[in-house]
Amino acid sequence: MNRRNFLKAAGIAGATLLVRELAGAGIKHAQKRKEKKVIALNGSPHEKGNTAYALSVMEEVFRKEHIEFEVIPVGIYSIRGCIACGRCRETGEECIFTNDREREWLSRMKLADAFVFASPSFFGGIPGTMKSFLDRAFYAQSRYFQHKLGAAIVTTQRSGASMTFESLNQYFTINQMNIVSSSYWNNIRGSQIDDLKQDEEGIRTLETLAKNMINKLKIENGASGDY
Numbered sequence: 001m002n003r004r005n006f007l008k009a010a011g012i013a014g015a016t017l018l019v020r021e022l023a024g025a026g027i028k029h030a031q032k033r034k035e036k037k038v039i040a041l042n043g044s045p046h047e048k049g050n051t052a053y054a055l056s057v058m059e060e061v062f063r064k065e066h067i068e069f070e071v072i073p074v075g076i077y078s079i080r081g082c083i084a085c086g087r088c089r090e091t092g093e094e095c096i097f098t099n100d101r102e103r104e105w106l107s108r109m110k111l112a113d114a115f116v117f118a119s120p121s122f123f124g125g126i127p128g129t130m131k132s133f134l135d136r137a138f139y140a141q142s143r144y145f146q147h148k149l150g151a152a153i154v155t156t157q158r159s160g161a162s163m164t165f166e167s168l169n170q171y172f173t174i175n176q177m178n179i180v181s182s183s184y185w186n187n188i189r190g191s192q193i194d195d196l197k198q199d200e201e202g203i204r205t206l207e208t209l210a211k212n213m214i215n216k217l218k219i220e221n222g223a224s225g226d227y
């Protein structure tokens with residue numbers, strides 16, 4: 001092969017490689033820029049109660065920015081707690097009590113980018129049902145949550161919000177998750193939904209929280225993050 005033909009062949013091979021590289025990078029870029037999804041867990045036994053209202057305040061902000069948002073009402077079901085049998089750790093698989101419903105939830109959580117753990121305060125803590133779910137999910141399948149965004153929100157009639165909030169944050173901080181914060185500790189207060197609607201500071205806190213979560217999701221996506 002003379003010098004001219006060699007350079008021509010090298011040019012074609014180089015161009016082909018470059019096209020392949022660019023196509024690969026494009027696919028990776030597109031995969032990286034997939035639509036973001038936020039999953040909220042509602043720990044209340046009332047599917048449409050105060051905690052659901054608090055989540056609806058955040059949902060409105062997410063919808064405006066076309067962020068997919070789904071609420072899983074864990075609190076309305078009967079959920080087994082962890083019995084520390086260690087089986088999940090031995091096998092690296094799911095908890096022995098995981099049923100079809102929970103398995104389906106977890107399969108969706110595995111694909112989510114961010115989480116909102118929403119809970120009423122029960123005697124200053126997380127209601128047993130939600131705690132049972134979180135204990136088992138984070139003991140057996142913590143990898144589904146790791147390195148993702150997490151925010152806790154709490155509804156109270158009067159007090160106990162901070163303790164409940166801190167308890168929810170424990171799941172994030174033991175599992176290398178990135179906590180999203182707001183301008184106050186995320187709590188909205190009142191007896192009925194109409195009372196919550198009067199809690200302007202609570203509503204503002206939740207809206208700011210949703211905006212901050214969107215910003216973090218956008219920064220991860222390579223955008224400026226200005227929301």
Ligand SMILES: Cc1cc2nc3c(=O)[nH]c(=O)nc-3n(C[C@H](O)[C@H](O)[C@H](O)COP(=O)(O)O)c2cc1C
Binds near residue numbers: 046122125159
């Ligand atoms: C068993 C139980 C315990 C509660 N403990 C507290 C509490 O410690 N502090 C508080 O402010 N409200 C407490 N409440 C009230 C609820 O936390 C509050 O009304 C919450 O907003 C209800 O949310 P939901 O409508 O989504 O269920 C308790 C309610 C129940 C049923």
